[in-house]
Amino acid sequence: KAGVTQTPRYLIKTRGQQVTLSCSPISGHRSVSWYQQTPGQGLQFLFEYFSETQRNKGNFPGRFSGRQFSNSRSEMNVSTLELGDSALYLCASSLDLSYGYTFGSGTRLTVV
Amino acid sequence: DAKTTQPNSMESNEEEPVHLPCNHSTISGTDYIHWYRQLPSQGPEYVIHGLTSNVNNRMASLAIAEDRKSSTLILHRATLRDAAVYYCILRAVYTGANSKLTFGKGITLSVRP
Numbered sequence: 570k571a572g573v574t575q576t577p578r579y580l581i582k583t584r585g586q587q588v589t590l591s592c593s594p595i596s597g598h599r600s601v602s603w604y605q606q607t608p609g610q611g612l613q614f615l616f617e618y619f620s621e622t623q624r625n626k627g628n629f630p631g632r633f634s635g636r637q638f639s640n641s642r643s644e645m646n647v648s649t650l651e652l653g654d655s656a657l658y659l660c661a662s663s664l665d666l667s668y669g670y671t672f673g674s675g676t677r678l679t680v681v
Numbered sequence: 682d683a684k685t686t687q688p689n690s691m692e693s694n695e696e697e698p699v700h701l702p703c704n705h706s707t708i709s710g711t712d713y714i715h716w717y718r719q720l721p722s723q724g725p726e727y728v729i730h731g732l733t734s735n736v737n738n739r740m741a742s743l744a745i746a747e748d749r750k751s752s753t754l755i756l757h758r759a760t761l762r763d764a765a766v767y768y769c770i771l772r773a774v775y776t777g778a779n780s781k782l783t784f785g786k787g788i789t790l791s792v793r794p
Contacts, residue, residue, distance in 0.1 A: 602781065612725070612768075612784035625781045659724050661782075666774050669715060669727035670782060 571595065573673035575660050581679045587648040590676045594641050594662030600624075601643040602670065603635060606657040615658075618643055619665070647678075655680045685769045690789040693759045701754040701788050703769030708749050713772045715782065716743065716754045718765040725768065725784075728754065732774075764792045 574593040582588050594601050602625075603615040614627040618637035635645040641662070647654055657677050661670035686704040693699040705714065715730040729736055729743045731752075736743040742755040756763055768787040773780045 604784075611786060614781050614783060617781050625777075627781070661725075666772070666780055667713070669730050670717075670725075671727060672724035675724050 573660055573662050573671050575658075575673040575676050577676060578674065579677045579679075581681060582650050583681055584650055584652060586650050587646060588650060588678060589644055589646045590658055590660075590678070592643045592645075592660030592662075592673060594643070594660075595671055598662035598664055598671075599641055600663040600665055600670075601637055601641065602661045602663075603643070603645050604659040604661065605629075606659060606675070607655075612659070615645065650680045652680050654678065685771060685785060687767075687769055687785065687788045689786065690791065692791045692793060693756075693763075694793050695761060696758050699756040699759045699763070699790065699792075701756075701767050701769075701790065702751065703753070704751045705769070705771055706750045708771055709773070711774045713774055714743065714745060714749075714752050715770045715772050716741070717768045717770065717782075717784075718763075719768070719787070720762075720765045728767070730772075759790075759792045761792050761794060764790055766790070 576591045600619045602617040604612050606612045616635045617625040621637045632648045637643045657675045659675045661672040663670045713730050716728040717725040719725045731743045744753045766787040766789050768784050770782050
């Protein structure tokens, strides 16, 4: 079966712009989480959605937002990009709390 | 968030078993123990998880101490492909702040040919 699909794979944006990243979970998975990975901070949790509701949120500024659609697909948006937002953004999906997560390959965002 | 403690790094020889330890002395009764690994230039990969009993799957075994304050991930025969960062994570089984996966620094496993 298809894995977690993230688009685009690579993205270059300019400071001050906004960006939208997309994630298609494994079919049947209703839980989607987003993570930011940087060399300095490692993997940091952004948010978790379940059945279109945000269930958890990490310690990121309000410039980072997300949503989940009725088909479980999810998007995350970062507004007013800063150089420090350059990172690998990972999406993961799961059936629910009692199951493991499957991660996508990520979107590599570079802010210049 | 309930915390886990892992050594920074471990080394193993190819085709030998590897035991990766994890301490989680503040674990609650509703926390699952999850293990993930991340190979270079890839996203994390689910390895195994358990609640109380030892668990086995095609990738590894998870041995959970009787008091649940520690666990060990066992790779039965290490291969070069198993060289990765291994993360031990506690995840609550109920909806709430602790139901997210909180990654620490993990153990960097090196496998010698």
